[in-house]
Amino acid sequence: MMTPTQIALAALAAGNLLLGWAWLSARDDAATARTELIGMRQQRDGALKGAQACSDATEALGAVAAQRAADAAPARAAAAGQAAALNARADYTLATAPAAPGDSCASLQALGADWLKGRAKP
Numbered sequence: 001m002m003t004p005t006q007i008a009l010a011a012l013a014a015g016n017l018l019l020g021w022a023w024l025s026a027r028d029d030a031a032t033a034r035t036e037l038i039g040m041r042q043q044r045d046g047a048l049k050g051a052q053a054c055s056d057a058t059e060a061l062g063a064v065a066a067q068r069a070a071d072a073a074p075a076r077a078a079a080a081g082q083a084a085a086l087n088a089r090a091d092y093t094l095a096t097a098p099a100a101p102g103d104s105c106a107s108l109q110a111l112g113a114d115w116l117k118g119r120a121k122p
Contacts, residue, residue: 002010099110 093111096111098104098107100106
């Protein structure tokens with residue numbers, strides 16, 4: 001039979017055993033959490049570097065696009081001037097009454113002859 005002192009000592013030993021087991025479990029959980037945190041930080045840092053590289057590349061593309069737009073501006077202006085002249089000629093052609101009403105072929109021949117006269121100027 002156990003004396004009350006032995007029972008108390010056994011209870012204390014069991015309590016210490018449970019407390020030690022709980023402490024070891026908490027320590028292992030904390031170590032696992034630290035390891036996972038390091039992994040997550042590395043993933044975050046990698047994602048941030050990737051996003052920064054993408055942002056830098058986008059800015060570089062914007063600069064290249066702006067430079068190309070500036071380089072193409074004279075060509076666009078020349079094309080707009082050419083288009084304005086061609087549009088004016090088209091407006092004139094569409095506004096002109098047929099030279100031979102009822103005869104599309106003769107009207108187009110007259111229109112073509114008029115156009116050739118304009119091109120033959122020195």
